Amino acid sequence: MLPINLADKLSQFSSHWSPRIVSGFNGNDVMVVKLKGEFTWHSHPDTDDLFLVLKGILTIRLRDGDVQLGPGELYVVPRGVEHCPFAEEEVHLLLIEPAGTPNTGDVATAVLKEFI
Amino acid sequence: MLPINLADKLSQFSSHWSPRIVSGFNGNDVMVVKLKGEFTWHSHPDTDDLFLVLKGILTIRLRDGDVQLGPGELYVVPRGVEHCPFAEEEVHLLLIEPAGTPNTGDVATAVLKEFI
Numbered sequence: 001m002l003p004i005n006l007a008d009k010l011s012q013f014s015s016h017w018s019p020r021i022v023s024g025f026n027g028n029d030v031m032v033v034k035l036k037g038e039f040t041w042h043s044h045p046d047t048d049d050l051f052l053v054l055k056g057i058l059t060i061r062l063r064d065g066d067v068q069l070g071p072g073e074l075y076v077v078p079r080g081v082e083h084c085p086f087a088e089e090e091v092h093l094l095l096i097e098p099a100g101t102p103n104t105g106d107v108a109t110a111v112l113k114e115f116i
Numbered sequence: 117m118l119p120i121n122l123a124d125k126l127s128q129f130s131s132h133w134s135p136r137i138v139s140g141f142n143g144n145d146v147m148v149v150k151l152k153g154e155f156t157w158h159s160h161p162d163t164d165d166l167f168l169v170l171k172g173i174l175t176i177r178l179r180d181g182d183v184q185l186g187p188g189e190l191y192v193v194p195r196g197v198e199h200c201p202f203a204e205e206e207v208h209l210l211l212i213e214p215a216g217t218p219n220t221g222d223v224a225t226a227v228l229k230e231f232i
Binding site: 001002003004005006007022023024025026028030047048050052054062064065066067068069070072073074075076079094096098 | 117118119120121122123138139140141142144146163164166168170178180181182183184185186188189190191192195210212214
């Protein structure tokens with residue numbers, strides 16, 4: 001019965017845009033991820049998308065404007081809303097999504113989310 | 117389109133054991149709460165219970181032993197598992213539970229979760 005230390009989990013990998021599953025919650029994956037640069041514009045038709053910044057600065061580009069988040073700040077992108085994460089410098093995040101949600105919004109281009 | 121700053125939300129109240137809803141995610145309440153002292157032993161038959169420590173030290177007492185969490189550490193108590201949160205000094209947490217989940221596991225004794 002050990003807690004899950006998010007910084008410890010993040011220290012175990014260096015790749016960007018590749019979420020690692022650290023726990024589960026009612027059928028959701030609880031994940032940590034490192035981002036740097038610009039992702040692809042996408043949306044998730046069936047789920048909201050929760051971003052919590054642990055380190056660094058994240059910009060979530062939306063069609064109506066940008067949201068900028070620092071450590072200890074969260075934002076929920078509602079289902080169906082197009083968004084494009086961007087980080088000029090490396091940012092560390094906690095993400096929660098239903099298990100199996102493709103990170104790009106499209107199973108054809110999604111990365112496999114590994115357990116860590 | 118502003119981010120939700122958890123420390124800012126936590127600065128807006130001082131009461132213990134009274135979760136405040138800061139966002140929603142697929143029918144779940146995303147909450148912050150301040151705890152100090154010992155809660156009641158309880159379980160949630162229908163939902164896992166996600167605790168993420170933002171500040172301080174939280175002990176989650178389980179029938180099989182204790183889990184101790186510091187800042188940046190999380191633990192998910194599986195549905196149906198009896199637990200009793202305890203904090204010797206004030207601790208600040210992020211909680212995620214399905215909307216309407218009674219914090220004591222019993223609607224008769226649960227606190228009303230306010231939006232903040």
